Amino acid sequence: IKKVYLENLNKTFVTTANDQVVAVNNINLKIEPGEFVTMLGPSGCGKTTTLRMIAGFEMPTHGNVFIGEENVATKTPDKRDTAMVFQNYALFPHMNVFDNISYGLKIQKRPKAEIKERVERILKMMKMEDFSQRVPAQMSGGQQQRVSLARALVMEPGVLLFDEPLSNLDAKLRIHMRDEIRKIQQKVGITSIYVTHDQEEAMALSDRVVIMNAGIIEQEGTPQEIYQRPVNEFVANFIGRANILDGEIVGIDEGEVIVNIHGVGFTVKVYKKFDVGQRVRVVIRPEGVLVGKKDFTVKVDKSVFMGQNHEYGVDFFGSNLEISENNPTGKTIYKIGQQMGIGFDQQALHIL
Ligand code: ADP
Ligand code: MG
Numbered sequence: 001i002k003k004v005y006l007e008n009l010n011k012t013f014v015t016t017a018n019d020q021v022v023a024v025n026n027i028n029l030k031i032e033p034g035e036f037v038t039m040l041g042p043s044g045c046g047k048t049t050t051l052r053m054i055a056g057f058e059m060p061t062h063g064n065v066f067i068g069e070e071n072v073a074t075k076t077p078d079k080r081d082t083a084m085v086f087q088n089y090a091l092f093p094h095m096n097v098f099d100n101i102s103y104g105l106k107i108q109k110r111p112k113a114e115i116k117e118r119v120e121r122i123l124k125m126m127k128m129e130d131f132s133q134r135v136p137a138q139m140s141g142g143q144q145q146r147v148s149l150a151r152a153l154v155m156e157p158g159v160l161l162f163d164e165p166l167s168n169l170d171a172k173l174r175i176h177m178r179d180e181i182r183k184i185q186q187k188v189g190i191t192s193i194y195v196t197h198d199q200e201e202a203m204a205l206s207d208r209v210v211i212m213n214a215g216i217i218e219q220e221g222t223p224q225e226i227y228q229r230p231v232n233e234f235v236a237n238f239i240g241r242a243n244i245l246d247g248e249i250v251g252i253d254e255g256e257v258i259v260n261i262h263g264v265g266f267t268v269k270v271y272k273k274f275d276v277g278q279r280v281r282v283v284i285r286p287e288g289v290l291v292g293k294k295d296f297t298v299k300v301d302k303s304v305f306m307g308q309n310h311e312y313g314v315d316f317f318g319s320n321l322e323i324s325e326n327n328p329t330g331k332t333i334y335k336i337g338q339q340m341g342i343g344f345d346q347q348a349l350h351i352l
Contacts, residue, residue: 002158009063025215041212293343
């Protein structure tokens with residue numbers, strides 16, 4: 001169980017047309033021993049390249065990768081004490097489950113009895129004892145992915161790396177497997193770095209989420225911090241749904257400001273310095289908009305019953321505002337074209 005430290009890490013690819021592509025742009029990141037950290041960002045933002053530099057499949061253009069106390073930036077993958085779980089499972093098709101899982105231990109020339117004991121222990125933990133003689137083609141995607149996780153775990157690496165391991169599975173199995181990964185990770189306590197473009201997966205799994213965009217880190221924090229206090233519009237829009245409103249600071253108090261949003265003042269907690277008169281952007285999540293208040297009167301453009309929530313879209317001073325009303329049973333349902341009174345939960349307002 002090791003810590004990981006990425007120092008000023010950069011990967012610049014040179015294409016055949018001699019163009020430079022900065023895939024990872026000088027990132028710095030510290031991961032504590034036993035921590036589960038997810039790197040989350042849109043396709044092409046540099047997640048896989050970062051993970052491959054940690055694993056040693058890709059050499060940095062410059063910068064360092066520390067695993068434990070050791071700088072491994074120029075070491076080959078087998079010298080790094082990492083194991084990786086891939087999106088496409090990457091199992092050997094002609095080998096059965098037992099042989100797939102034991103492969104790395106055989107390469108390390110471990111004694112036969114030890115290999116048997118370790119593989120059987122992992123199979124038991126993964127509830128896969130009955131599958132040990134099957135080949136990959138005789139298993140479902142979820143079962144194959146479990147074997148691929150077992151193959152990584154059996155090595156007892158200092159750091160476990162995951163590159164979108166669940167994206168080939170259907171929605172239901174994906175949720176089941178992510179809960180299972182989290183459970184196993186907590187049981188073994190292994191440092192884990194998980195790459196995904198799925199924000200729900202990131203929030204469900206992680207101690208800490210790192211938001212990446214175009215080769216840089218936009219923000220890192222617990223799922224709650226990222227959701228409740230995004231640092232910019234990119235993060236606000238990437239994690240969950242966000243309404244972003246124009247406001248103006250009209251008063252300042254200790255740790256709080258009064259922000260005027262279309263003529264109504266709201267008292268909002270702040271985490272950085274603002275000046276009176278400053279124009280700002282204010283984030284409010286759909287569930288932070290309160291139906292039935294009298295701060296604003298708006299016209300309903302969308303009204304959809306979703307079971308747990310009722311989803312509205314309303315015209316708010318010429319822009320669309322999304323509202324999610326929890327536990328709609330027994331409450332007034334507004335139809336498209338109707339007028340509705342709304343307000344904002346002051347605690348849910350966040351100023352960028
Ligand atoms: P992600 O995993 O977040 O989708 P990647 O790390 O795979 O992103 O890619 C980041 C950027 O680097 C992309 O613009 C991609 O096209 C580019 N890239 C990745 N690998 C190579 C390569 N071998 N040669 C040139 N460009 C690459
Ligand atoms: Mg990728």
